[in-house]
Amino acid sequence: MKTEFNQKKQRKINIKGGHAVILFFAFFIIGSFLALISCGEQKEGVKEEFLVIKGTKIEEFNPERAEKGSKIFAEKCAACHKYDEKFVGPPLGNVFKKRSVDYIMSQILDPEKMIKNNDTTKALLKQYMTQMPNQHLSHDEALSVLEHLRAKAEGK
Numbered sequence: 643m644k645t646e647f648n649q650k651k652q653r654k655i656n657i658k659g660g661h662a663v664i665l666f667f668a669f670f671i672i673g674s675f676l677a678l679i680s681c682g683e684q685k686e687g688v689k690e691e692f693l694v695i696k697g698t699k700i701e702e703f704n705p706e707r708a709e710k711g712s713k714i715f716a717e718k719c720a721a722c723h724k725y726d727e728k729f730v731g732p733p734l735g736n737v738f739k740k741r742s743v744d745y746i747m748s749q750i751l752d753p754e755k756m757i758k759n760n761d762t763t764k765a766l767l768k769q770y771m772t773q774m775p776n777q778h779l780s781h782d783e784a785l786s787v788l789e790h791l792r793a794k795a796e797g798k
């Protein structure tokens with residue numbers, strides 16, 4: 643009698659355990675589903691930012707390149723950009739941390755396309771009332787300027 647009771651109790655516990663496992667999986671599946679839906683919504687809602695250059699890789703810091711970039715900056719950018727203050731254009735001392743490398747490369751190499759399509763650049767034009775002209779840098783020169791801006795932002 644006593645053992646029979648124990649067996650029943652045991653079975654009850656087993657069933658409860660089974661339910662818990664099923665419930666766990668149900669919540670897991672529903673949870674994943676909701677996560678998927680919300681991700682999808684986010685992707686549709688937030689427009690992928692327009693960029694001209696994609697896939698710029700950040701490699702080990704190259705001081706020689708940064709030095710080259712510093713010279714190019716003095717010649718072709720300093721007329722409009724300072725590092726810490728607004729000038730004709732926005733300050734660039736911290737831009738390496740503030741924006742993506744592809745954004746910076748795009749802005750240097752094709753400011754005309756950026757001004758037409760990139761929402762951040764459009765907002766900057768409104769603020770500064772000047773459109774950045776294309777400085778006709780090569781891709782390699784732009785990478786050097788990027789390294790210079792990296793040195794400024796990271797205090798190298």
Ligand code: HEC
Binds near residue numbers: 719722732746763777
């Ligand atoms: C004739 C002035 C002028 C020159 C020269 C110039 N810029 Fe600009 N730059 C601007 C202005 C104005 C903006 C903001 C409006 C826009 O993007 O057109 C800007 C925007 C930028 C931005 C975006 C900043 C941010 O906060 O998102 C970067 C990066 C930039 N310039 C880099 C450069 C570099 C590097 C050079 C040199 C190769 C350069 N600029 C030369 C005027 C200039």
